[in-house]
Amino acid sequence: MFLLKIPRTSHAKEGMLDKCRDYYRGNKQQLRNIDEFEHAYEPTKAIQWYTADMFIYKIVNKSLRTEDIDLLYLFRFYIIDLCQMLEQEYKVLQEFQNVTTFTLYRGLKMTSVDIENLNKNVGNLISTNGSTTRDINVAYMYADVGAKTNNEKIPTLFKINVNIQSQTNILANIGGISKFSDEAEVLFDLGSTFKINSVNYDKIERFWAVEMITTDEGEQITNEYITNTKSKALGSTTILTFGQLLANMDEPRKAQQYGENLLVNNTEFAVGIHHFLGLVYPLTKDYSKALDHLVHARNLFMNAVPPNFEFAAHVIPALIISTALKSSTNEV
Numbered sequence: 001m002f003l004l005k006i007p008r009t010s011h012a013k014e015g016m017l018d019k020c021r022d023y024y025r026g027n028k029q030q031l032r033n034i035d036e037f038e039h040a041y042e043p044t045k046a047i048q049w050y051t052a053d054m055f056i057y058k059i060v061n062k063s064l065r066t067e068d069i070d071l072l073y074l075f076r077f078y079i080i081d082l083c084q085m086l087e088q089e090y091k092v093l094q095e096f097q098n099v100t101t102f103t104l105y106r107g108l109k110m111t112s113v114d115i116e117n118l119n120k121n122v123g124n125l126i127s128t129n130g131s132t133t134r135d136i137n138v139a140y141m142y143a144d145v146g147a148k149t150n151n152e153k154i155p156t157l158f159k160i161n162v163n164i165q166s167q168t169n170i171l172a173n174i175g176g177i178s179k180f181s182d183e184a185e186v187l188f189d190l191g192s193t194f195k196i197n198s199v200n201y202d203k204i205e206r207f208w209a210v211e212m213i214t215t216d217e218g219e220q221i222t223n224e225y226i227t228n229t230k231s232k233a234l235g236s237t238t239i240l241t242f243g244q245l246l247a248n249m250d251e252p253r254k255a256q257q258y259g260e261n262l263l264v265n266n267t268e269f270a271v272g273i274h275h276f277l278g279l280v281y282p283l284t285k286d287y288s289k290a291l292d293h294l295v296h297a298r299n300l301f302m303n304a305v306p307p308n309f310e311f312a313a314h315v316i317p318a319l320i321i322s323t324a325l326k327s328s329t330n331e332v
Contacts, residue, residue: 011264012077013038019074020055030055046081047089047174047187051131061130073261079190086189089172097164104132104160104186107143109153115208119199125217127193132160134175134184145207155207160194162214169193169214193217240269240276252283271300 017038024030033054041049049056056078063071072079118126133139136157140146143155162171170189194212201208243262246255259277266273278294281287 016075016077019071020059023059024055043081044085046078046085047172049078050082050187051174051185073258083170083189086170086172086187089174090170090189093171093173094164100164102134102162102164104134104162105136105139106130106132106158106160107139107141107145108156108158109144110156110208111152112154115154115156115199118196118208118210122196122199125193125195125215126212128188130188132158132171132186132188134186138183143207145205157207157209159209159211160214161212166214166216168216240272243276243280247280247283252280255280256284256286271297274300 017034020034021031024034037049037054037056050060051057059071060075060079060082063075139157143157145155145157147155162169169192171192172187172189173185174187175184193215195215195217197211197213199208199210240259240262243255243258246252246258256277259273259280263270263273263277274293274297278290278292278297281290281293
């Protein structure tokens, strides 16, 4: 996950907690939970905090579900710890698991649109994270199989065939440390990749059954993308790859916001970030900001010890184009 490549700073925790207090202002119980987190949190307890029914689980899941770049970046302090602890638990699972494959289940209530999208993607990859269970009855309970349904939400049961030897789909058996220890809970890491094998409707029990398998194909595609992107981008670093991906996905404003967030506390990579922002601001016709960042990038290249004239020269064409575009649109 790209967030793991972003350096943690002393401001990361403060920014995250400030956001939480603003979000839960007026909610005395959650504000007490936030105070407790501030004083008692330890990285080794990241999984326990996630499985508790508190603010962390709710906001992190919201940011993942909505792909909110600002929230994901803001919560990097905690998300990095969670991913690292899941990886440690996965190594323990790999060492002591007697079989190389096993089955997990997940029960959800989904809209007909969501199910239609799953149907259209049979044979394709999806990326997700979240809680699963070894106990199919727990999944049935969460899917509400057998209960009276309405047209808005339909019981859906996911059957996930897991290969424990996967190097990229991290999961942890957290039944012993979860608040809900009786649910045989297994938690997948952020960005885990699955291939959809089938989507079928069970006419007898009236629920949709989705069968998936874990796969490393998503990581292979990501690595190829990173390699290609870094070979093309000036001053590129791993932390910029996510921003470049957003720009390529036609999300220029999210790419700009991501770059601006990076610029606050990552002076080590300032030259590459300024150059990146100088290239993405023209995508929304904000040529003034593009020029500002390109000039910063050029000056940083020129003032380096020793000066990097080659990289500075690469910035000049973008400077000329942005200057011309700014003049043609009569920006002030």
